[in-house]
Amino acid sequence: MRRWLACALFLSIPTSSLAAMQLKGWIEWVQKVEMRVLESGVVEEVVVAAGQRVKQGELLLRMDQREAKANRLEMRARVARAKIGTEKARRELERTQELFDRGLIAAEELKDAELKGAAADADEQAAKAAEAAAEVALERTELRAPFDGVVVARNAWRGEVVYKTLQQEPLLVVAPDDKLLARALVTAEVLRLHRPGQAARVNVLGQAREARIYSLGVEAVRVELQGAVYPLDVIFERHPNELLRPSEAVQILLP
DSSP, X not given: OOHHHHHTXXXXXOSSTTSOEEEEEEEEESOOEEEOOSSOEEEEEEOOOTTOEEOTTOEEEEEOOHHHHXXXXXXXXXXXXXHHHHHHHHHHHHHHHHHHHTTOSOHHHHXXXXXXXXXXXXXXXXXXHHHHHHHHHHHTTEEEOSSSEEEEEEOOOTTOEEOTTOOSSOSEEEEOOSEEEEEEEEEHHHHTTOOTTOEEEEEETTEEEEEEEEEEOSSOSEEETTXXXXXXXXXXXXXXXXXXXXXXXXXXXXX
């Protein structure tokens, strides 16, 4: 951690309740989502770069889809065949029921027709389930933005072979950037003076912003001569078209 950050940890608590406690801090993402593919394959296309802003549902990466599309076609054909079988069994059951009602066949024959109809219906439902699974498998060949945000990291390239069990690094990392965290390191004594949700302010790029305390650390980041220090996070909104990045210096004002 930078030396100037450490110097801000042990500010004296203001004697006046009207004075604001000033802390030096830095920007962090509120959260980051690491994205990996669920099936092995070859990367066909990566359509985003690190630092690019994306909208929820926007395509980020596509794997080779040929095998998944072929499987989906096969499952659709299976459903079509199953529907034909179901219709055939239904008509046979109607004819058998008519003959039974006229007293021309035994009850056992009617029961057999009913069982064939039930089996045909079960085959159709199984085929539809397989088709749904094929649709899901095809969807999993693409990575799409889970929310509006920014691409933090890109670790995949066209033509790269990806194994679902050997993805040590995420292919893409995405973070929401409509809100950001301002983080400072403070003592336990400072934490006891505040609570989550409490109003605060953040000075960013020379401008004061309304903010609120997001979280109070429960585990020490490190222990120094003056005592243990903990993270204190304040959340604030990013202005439209504003370029802010993690680790940029900010000033946090606490009541």
